[in-house]
Every structure is written in C-alpha cells, then in structure tokens.
Amino acid sequence: MSRYACLLIPDLPLAALLRAEPELSGKPLVVVDDESIVSGWLRGLTIAQARAAVPDLIVRGLSSQGLESAHAALVDVALSATSRVEDTSPGTVYLDLEGSEALFPSERGLLTALDARLANVGLDSVRAGVGPTRTVAFLAARHDGGGHVVRTARARAFLAPLPLDLLDPPDDLWERLARWGLRTLGELSRIPRPALGTRLGEAGVALARRARGADLAPFRPAAPRLRFEESAEPGYPVVDLEALSFVLRGVLDRLTRRLRVRGLAVRELLLEFELESGQRFTRSVSLGAATVEVPVLTSLVRLALEQHAPPEPVERLRITATPGSVESAQLDLFLPPLPAPAELAVTVARLEALCGADRVGAPGVVDTHRPDAARIEAFASDAHGAQLLRDAPPPRAAMALRALRPPRAVRVREREQRPVRLERDGQTLRVLRCAGPWRLFGEWWGERCFARDYFDVELSDGGVYRLYHSLQDDAWRLDGLYD
Numbered sequence: 001m002s003r004y005a006c007l008l009i010p011d012l013p014l015a016a017l018l019r020a021e022p023e024l025s026g027k028p029l030v031v032v033d034d035e036s037i038v039s040g041w042l043r044g045l046t047i048a049q050a051r052a053a054v055p056d057l058i059v060r061g062l063s064s065q066g067l068e069s070a071h072a073a074l075v076d077v078a079l080s081a082t083s084r085v086e087d088t089s090p091g092t093v094y095l096d097l098e099g100s101e102a103l104f105p106s107e108r109g110l111l112t113a114l115d116a117r118l119a120n121v122g123l124d125s126v127r128a129g130v131g132p133t134r135t136v137a138f139l140a141a142r143h144d145g146g147g148h149v150v151r152t153a154r155a156r157a158f159l160a161p162l163p164l165d166l167l168d169p170p171d172d173l174w175e176r177l178a179r180w181g182l183r184t185l186g187e188l189s190r191i192p193r194p195a196l197g198t199r200l201g202e203a204g205v206a207l208a209r210r211a212r213g214a215d216l217a218p219f220r221p222a223a224p225r226l227r228f229e230e231s232a233e234p235g236y237p238v239v240d241l242e243a244l245s246f247v248l249r250g251v252l253d254r255l256t257r258r259l260r261v262r263g264l265a266v267r268e269l270l271l272e273f274e275l276e277s278g279q280r281f282t283r284s285v286s287l288g289a290a291t292v293e294v295p296v297l298t299s300l301v302r303l304a305l306e307q308h309a310p311p312e313p314v315e316r317l318r319i320t321a322t323p324g325s326v327e328s329a330q331l332d333l334f335l336p337p338l339p340a341p342a343e344l345a346v347t348v349a350r351l352e353a354l355c356g357a358d359r360v361g362a363p364g365v366v367d368t369h370r371p372d373a374a375r376i377e378a379f380a381s382d383a384h385g386a387q388l389l390r391d392a393p394p395p396r397a398a399m400a401l402r403a404l405r406p407p408r409a410v411r412v413r414e415r416e417q418r419p420v421r422l423e424r425d426g427q428t429l430r431v432l433r434c435a436g437p438w439r440l441f442g443e444w445w446g447e448r449c450f451a452r453d454y455f456d457v458e459l460s461d462g463g464v465y466r467l468y469h470s471l472q473d474d475a476w477r478l479d480g481l482y483d
Contacts, residue, residue, distance in 0.1 A: 002098060004219075005081075005110065006137035007074055007118075008127045008146065009091035014039040016070035017060050019122035019254065020232065028054045033062040065231040065318070069254070073121040075225070076258045080117055081110065084221040086134075094134045096219060107149045121257045131155065136213045139185075142166050155213050160186030167210050173203055185211040226264075228321040230255040237276045237313030241305060244314060249298045251319050256292040259323060265290035266297060267324030271304075275312040283308060290324035303350060369442035370450060372405065372479075399482045401466060407477035412467065419455060419467060424478070433458040437469070454479070 009015050013031040017039075018024060031039040035046060042050045042057075051057050071090050078085040081103070084096035097110070104110035107130045118126045129140025131150040136159065140148035143162055150158045162185045164177060182188050189211045196204040206216055230251045238244045259265060269285040285304045291297065351360045364377035413421040418437075422429050436455035443449045451471040458464050464482040469475075 002096070003107070003130065003132060004134045004137045005095040005097055005107075005114075005128060005130045006134065006141040007078055007093050007095070007114065008129075008138065008141040009070070009074060009123065009125065010127060010142075011039050011125065012067055012070060012091035013062055015091075015123055015125050016063065016066040018124070019070050019073070020063075020066055020250070021060075022122065024058060024060075025124075027058055028056060029058045029060065031060055031062050038062060061233075061235075063231075063233055065233070069230050070123065072225075072229070073123060073254075073258050074118075074126065075222075076262050077114060077117045077121060077123070079224055080261045080263070081114060083224060084219075085224075086220055087222045092138070094137065094219070096221065097130070111147060111149070117261050121261055122254060131213070133213050133215050134219065135210050135215055139166055139213075159189075159211065159213055160184065162186075164188060164211070167207060169207055170203065173200065173207065176200065226323055228255055228258055228323060229318060230258075231316065231318040233316050234314075237315055239313045241302070241309060244305070244310075244317075245298060245302050247317065248301055248319070249294065251317065252297045252301070253294050255319060255321055256294055256297070259321065260292050262323075264323040265292045265325065266321045268322040269297070269301065270320040270322075271301065272318045272320070273310050273314045274316040275310060276315055277312055279312070281310045281312075281314075299350075303352070307352075369440065370448075371440065372403070372407075399464070401480045401482055403480040404478060407468075407479045410467070410476050410478050412469075412476040419457060419476070422457075422459060422467075429459040429461055431457050432460060441471075456482075 013033075014029070017029070017031055029040065030037045030042050030050060032047060037043050037045050037047070037050055042053070045053075047059060050059075067090060074091070075085060075087055075093055078093045078095050082095050082097065082100050084098070086094040086096075088094065097107070100110065104113060111128050111130065114128055115126075118124070127141040127146030129137050129142070129146050129148050129150070131137035131140050131148075132152040132155055136150050136155050139159065139162060140146065140150050143166060148158070164174070164183060164185060167185070169177070177188065182191075188208055191208065193205060193208065196208050200207075209216060232247050232251045234247055238247060256266065267287060267290045269287075271283040271285065273281040273283075275281055283304055285300050287297075287300065348360060359376065361376035361378050364375045366373040366375050408424075411423040412419045418434055419431050421431065434455055434457045437453035438455075439451070439453050441449075441451035449472075452468040453471065454466060454468045456464065456466055466479045466482070468477055468479050470477065
C-alpha cells in the first residue's frame, strides 16, 4: 500500500529570509513586497501600520532568488530520503516512501531524520506529515503544527474533525458552505456527491473528494536536479574585498549545506556579480579536488578575486556549483600521510596568486635534446598516488646533480682540450679527476642551435662538478654540482 510524506513551509518568504540571515531569528521581522507585508502575523498591513503596532520592527524586502533557493533546499532534503519526489508548488513537496524502509525502518524515524536535515540546510520552520495519500499527508503536515503519522485505518477518523479552511477552498465556495453550516471535512464528506455536483458544480465535488482524503491527480515524480545555486543581495554596493568575502562566506555555507545533504561536494564554482552600473562580472574557480569545506572554498574564491577583482561595487551576487563526488584513498600504515587535497588546492592557489598562474605546476619534458629545457604543466589529480608510490621498485643509489640555473660562467685552463684548472670567485682550483667529453648538439636548423662538450670533474676543494664547453662562443660554464 502506498505511503506518502509531505514537507510544507507555511511562510516561505520568512523562511527564506531567516535562512539567509539566521541572526534575525526570534526578532520582530516582516518581509515586504511593494510596501505591503507578505509574511508573518502582520501580513496585509502597510509598513506604517505595522510600525505603529511594533516600533522595533525589522523590515526586509522580498527576494525572488531567496525564495527559489529556499525551495530548492527543501527539494534537496526530500531527494536525500527518496528519489521519487513531486515538486508541486513553492514551499510544498511530496515524497513517495515506497522502498525507503531500508533507510528508515519507521516513519517516525523518517520524520526525525528529515527534521535534522532541514535544520542542516537552514530551514527550521518546515512541517511534515505522513499519510496513505498525498492529501492526507498534506493535512497531517498542516494541522496543529504537523508531525502526524496517519495510518490507513485511522485516516477517516483523523480527517473528520479538521476545519475546511485547511484545504484553502475558493472564497465564493467557502461562503456558500459557511451559510449551509458546514465547518469540518467530515460534514462535507457526508453530503452525497450528486447533490454537491448539482449545487456547487465541479469545484464542490473536487473539494469533497479532497475532504475524504482522495488525490485529484496521479503522482508525478520530478527528475532529480544537480544544479545548485545560491545568491545574496547585501542591500548596498559592496566595494571592499573584505566585506565581499564576508558575504561570499555566507552564500558558500548555504551552498555546501545543500550539497552535503545530497552526499555531494563542490568541484567547480561560477561566480556572477551584478555591478552598480548594471553590468555583469563573472569568474570561475576550479578545484583540484572536490570539497565541502567552507574555509577552503572561501580562501580559493578570495584568491581568485584578488587576481581579477570586480571593476565596480557589487550589488548582487550568485554562485553556481558544479557538483562532484569526494575522492577517497586508502591510507598506508607505513607511509607518511599525504596532505589533504583541499588544503593542497589552497596552497597551489596562493602560489598562483603570488607567482602567476603560468608559473605554478609540475615539471614537464620538452620534445628536444637541449638538456636545460623544461616546461610547467598543470598538476594532475591522482587519488591512487600512494598506492603507485608503494608498488614502485626501489630507486637505485645514485648521485644527484644540483643544476645551476642559469649556468655560471667560469675561467678554465685547458691541456689537450681537457680542463686542468678552474678559476671561480677569485679562487683557483685544480682538476684532480676528469671524465668526458660528452658532446651534445641539436636544433641546428633554427636560431637556438647549440653544441657543447660536457665534463664531470673532481676539484681540489673536494667537490664534484659538471662543466660544459660551448663550441659556439668558446666559453666555459659551471652547469651543476653533485650531491
């Protein structure tokens, strides 16, 4: 037998505002649209009338983007419990509980888990209910603060004493029913359907069917969405990067809460700013590894904006996250722990901000015979790096060459085209042993042609060095020293 749950936000504008500004919770607060209050117990009054009743009233404007984000967070919580979710209207979603028994053995446990997840995404005023139909689940969520679990055998007894206004009938229909003395769902459901159809038409029959707990349309599950957006309207132009970072941190916190409840993480961020002149400024931030750590994301976004800051004060901003899964790797008991991918991404971003994006990366091999040629390549993310390092054969014992870049010019005395003495920094050193030459030449077809004779020498100071003799300009250079 089918079972459904309903998640209902009674006052969506107020819930969206408290989600964006949780510090206002518990204070006298209203949301206005065109000078008319649209939320709270002062709904329908003007601002002047409300302030006359409550002098310390806090007034905030209605944000359409905030409403969309709050409803999207509600849908995310529903999708965390089941994949079959019907998105009917702003602030109301239905869950098909078929197959969810493995995750939630009891429906009371389901409501407790949903309540905790709703609090995690910043929605504290959501009502929930469970019933055999969506209509019963809606009434179980709306009546007396919600939280009711209605069994099939008890559905008729639960519905009978409920007031008719819970179904929000049209005003003209409500007035006619009030004149007849009908006040509850049970009284309306006892009237024969032909009599209702004759006197009230199709609308009256539909209302009577809902009063009996029937659904007027089949369940239509929506496809799960993987688009996560959050926005903010500070209410004033933001000029300073420090103030903008404070606003961004709140937006990123709400964004990561939604991703965390879905078991996802941030892989890439798209920042969109609406400037004071009406123009738009966009900036994308790619992450080396997916994460939901707000301090890490804030640091990466701030470093990106330090390199390319908005040219004008910001009035509105929106952040869109591309989701990804958190990479996991099996740690080794005998190897030192690797740095966290998120912390490593912040370090790389700071180096890019300090040195430039084109000067940070991994060394790469250039397709040339020139020994000192190299290039910088982007870091490659490999979740199995520790495993690869562990399975690699042990390296052979060998001397390491510490290359000097650029090579240092030295004066060398030769005998039979081999170095015998070397002058460096005003000091003359004898060559005790010499190996070479090894001639290396290439790129003769271009302007960067080279021809060199390399020597490995042991000098009288006890060090082992690498020299080369450039055949083009007849000059000697110290290329490196061995450790």
